Amino acid sequence: QQPVQSPQAVILREGEDAVINCSSSKALYSVHWYRQKHGEAPVFLMILLKGGEQKGHEKISASFNEKKQQSSLYLTASQLSYSGTYFCGTGNQAGTALIFGKGTTLSVSS
């Protein structure tokens, strides 16, 4: 079952914050976050595991609510380089391949 991402698109000015959500109808073991710039491959940002802690570094962090089967990606004080499409990928069990959402397009302008 494909996870649902919201919003579909976000437009920001530099320095503004954004939250991207990812929800699943199935119990989750792991949630991954990736960023893909136009014409490039997706790049791994972070992974959150069932029973794990909130992860992040500096201005990008994420949370995982196992009970609600949801994850959120937090982008603080956005920079131009944050522009791109963000995908969450969910795994239902250890070792299963990720199912990706449709993506959230983030546009940051100066």
Place this chain on the structure above:
Amino acid sequence: EAGVAQSPRYKIIEKRQSVAFWCNPISGHATLYWYQQILGQGPKLLIQFQNNGVVDDSQLPKDRFSAERLKGVDSTLKIQPAKLEDSAVYLCASSSIQGWGYTFGSGTRLTVV
């Protein structure tokens, strides 16, 4: 470390022709994935390998798609015959431990005309 290598970068073929894509994962990565990404959508899993064995090919259209990973290193994905709806970017990814972060290759952009 070297990234995931894929070739060709672009391919244009006519419908009903055949095409093959090649992927060489990061050295030591046991798990290899092929994903299909249609414009504007998220990657969709086609097949997952663990070493040279298939873990999941439930979404691979087996009447026209085939994949192999001989010797548990590089992999080939083939489409025969191609249809217009196969136009997409084919992404190969690898990971060192099943379920950890994936490293994606640059992909092969296939256009079927």
